[in-house]
Amino acid sequence: MSNGLRMTAIGAVVAMSLALAACSDAPRDEAGSGGDAGASEAQPGGDLVIGVTSDPDTLFPWRATQFQAVHLLGNVYGTLTELDENLEVVPGLAESWEVSPDGLTVTFQLREDVTFADGSAFDSEDVVFSLESIRDEATAAVAASTLARVTAVAAPDPSTVELTLSTPDSGLFANLATVNLAILSSDDTEEALNTQPNGTGPFTFEARVPNQSVTLARNDAYWGEPALLDTVEFRVIPDESSIVSAMQSGNVQMAVFDDPLVADTATSPDLTVTETPQLSYHVLQLNARRGPLADVNARLAIQCAIDRQQVLDTAALGEGEVTGPITSPAYKSDPDARPCPTRDLDRAREYLAEAGLPDGFALDTIVSQGEYATSVNEAQNLQAQLAEVGIELTFTPLESGAYVDRWIAADFDAAVALNGGRPEPDGMYGRYFTSDGNLNQVAGYSSPELDELFAQGLQATDEDERKEIYDQVARHLEDNAAWVWLFTSYTYTVTTNTLQGFVPMANGSLQYLRTAGFTG
């Protein structure tokens, strides 16, 4: 008996010293490794608390656009396809799919062992119900346009779904992997789901205290490998520095920050900070349909007068990377392929002269204040740089509602923006830069060449061919200075060292909570 106690004591001491050795300093990981500091494996069980600054603003997946809502619901609902950690398309609720030779019929083979959280079985009827409802404008689903080329959805049998398309759509599979296209049970209503989400994901919705927390529990009936954690609580702590404090005192074990200044304060031997490059991009949107900007030379003058690295350094402490239009790893644009890859004031003045505006022009710019930390600093730096060639950028920082109103109305010459990116370039830019895209009015630019390129991109199925086409899209956008792309930034995922197996993603998804767990 006493021997057994002694062995236990020795074991405890060894374990403690191992744990101390594993967290002797605060490591700062490079992208995506997910922190494998300790050799020990994550164990099943445990309750994870994630600190978030705000409550989800909706629990209805088809209309969720807020960061917190999207990534919380991504753990509760399932989609036909999914993305892996490299943003490659992998099977989800659809086990496999086939595209007809003419590209106009897509047949999905569905998983058969799937149930919703309420216990009801998943089958093709749910897929038809979901896709048809999303297509219905009365539903006001935000991803309705992703299904714009779908003309019919049919269910020949309970495990098969057939989509008929008006034109081929190679981007469809990547674009289906969003919680905005979540598959709901055909028995559910929006009203019910607003308070009691019912999905097929690795976690189920357990409880919500408005303005305070949402708790998820492991879904033991999940079709894939079940999650390790018993529960995940998203705890609302409105102030970011208070989240850091709560991590230091051990109340919270994980948080995601955008602001490098906040992440820098999370220094503790018990915490790991992981930087992940994001798909979203900082950009100076130009409105090529207004005033002097209608002349491509005026836009190119702006392009050449800006040193992007300087914007990044002054506004975001250099925490990011200069970028071209396409940010997803598989289709990444080369930022050196643009006109004036480095700042060239002489060339900028030549462009101004060619535009017949040797003395420059005024640029009425909208800037959102408060949406993200760097906006006003970016605008100030751009203002200073452009002033050197006589382009007078004027801006008033706008509160987010006012900014969104003017952005939607395209009521600006230029806009300092942080736009969301997508893994698939057609999903990312087709809606902006094709002449019939639903955001084309805001994008302020389109051309027959671009329309043709985007159409080709949707028809091509070969990956190399698609990459070549979207390189041309990116080149065309920059040669015509449709917008001035600036840089991408990081998110900073702070975790306690005992949390292992979580992989942050470039689209901000928290889907790898399903593989996360605590060691020992």
Next chain:
Amino acid sequence: MLDTLVHNGVVRRVAQSVFTLFGVAVVVFVVLRAIPGDQITANLGTEAAALTPDQRAALESYYGLDQPLLTQFFGWLGNILTGNLGFSARAQTSVADLTLQALPVTFELAVLSILLALVIGIPLGMLSASRPNSARDATGQVVGLAGLSVPAFLLATTLTSVLASRFGFNPNGEPFARFFDDPLLNLQQMLLPSLVLGFGVAAPILRTTRTAVLEVASDDFVRTARAKGVPARRLQIRHVLRNALVPIATMTGLQFGYLLGGAVVVEQIFSIPGIGRQVLLGIQQNEYALVQSTVLVIALAFVLVNLLTDLLYRIIDPRVRAA
């Protein structure tokens, strides 16, 4: 009965209050709609640009934005009179429920803060007044100035961050505990926020106390009492402070009213789910009914506190009762 009420001006006060509340209702309603954007753009952000006209119409009808403004206003006001404060789409619960959750939290925080402020402010104020322009007066004044000028967010952030990182003490990192569920944790969670608020509110109370005490101390009856040989401590408390209480009560009531409006910054930093945060979230999301109803509740609380302060005068000072 009615005669006494009319005589004491109670009926007039109530009528005034109703008028004030109606004014508040109109102003909030108008100001909210003057904020750019609506609940749709607040919810969808720039994605709202991608809505087709039919989608937009569906959402406007969902949020009740398709009704004419007058219908919206009187519909809301009519609902208020029947006790229906509206519905929050974001929280998926009624505004009345949200308010019933948040108001007691704010009330508790306000009471604790005021108590702390009185405990700090009155003795320091008396100390300052006891020997004007001396070193102890200067000390009191400096504390008062600090209370007024140190921003709450700075004090709050510093306290939280130092206590959490150095001592691992951070009760506000735990889920919020209601007083009747877990009094011990609740009081721990209220400790820092009420200290920060109390310190800020102590300043005006200190200054008011100092001025009022100095004024009373120069009155004839004080000199008489001193001549009669009333001991100094008894003189200070029973005679001077007692007679200086009216301005102090006014200031305290005023500050208490403000605190009931919700101390937004402090509630944010310490994650206290009070009424201030409820209004702030409502404004950010353009949840019209939520903000309108909550502001009206706050205004009502303010009016009630003022009424109670007036009643308190009658207890403190018999001369008011006679008048």
